[in-house]
Amino acid sequence: QVQLVESGGGLVQAGGSLRVSCAASERTFSTYAMAWFGQAPGKEREFVAGMSRSGGTTYYADSVKGRFTISRDNAKNTVYLQMNSLKPEDTAVYYCAAGYLTYYNGRYSLSSAYWGQGTQVTVSS
Numbered sequence: 001q002v003q004l005v006e007s008g009g010g011l012v013q014a015g016g017s018l019r020v021s022c023a024a025s026e027r028t029f030s031t032y033a034m035a036w037f038g039q040a041p042g043k044e045r046e047f048v049a050g051m052s053r054s055g056g057t058t059y060y061a062d063s064v065k066g067r068f069t070i071s072r073d074n075a076k077n078t079v080y081l082q083m084n085s086l087k088p089e090d091t092a093v094y095y096c097a098a099g100y101l102t103y104y105n106g107r108y109s110l111s112s113a114y115w116g117q118g119t120q121v122t123v124s125s
Helices: none
Strands: 004-007 010-013 018-024 033-039 046-051 058-060 068-073 078-083 092-104 107-115 119-124
Touching: 004 092, 018 033, 018 092, 018 119, 033 068, 033 078, 033 107, 046 068, 046 078, 046 107, 058 068
Parallel strands: 010 119
Antiparallel strands: 004 018, 018 078, 033 046, 033 092, 046 058, 068 078, 092 107, 092 119
């Protein structure tokens, strides 16, 4: 059973930085791709960033390219999302997920996914 626990959300001013973390149960990284999704109020959950099972390839939504970085620490079984140059429109609950990452018709999605509980990120203007 995969368990994912996020931490590190909070309130930050526009232009600031924040890093959210996701502690995963053992063997998660060797089995699944990892990803971060964000869900803004009243909107659907959307792909933000992803990493292949090997960790060698990363993927980003166009809206965060050049500002967000996904990374992981295998020794700590933890995946991170470093968010820089934050904008008010980045405000969302950010969810860590593990599963099979696919790309179709311009969108990334995750199948057979396990989800964390989410962590709130609020960017003030």
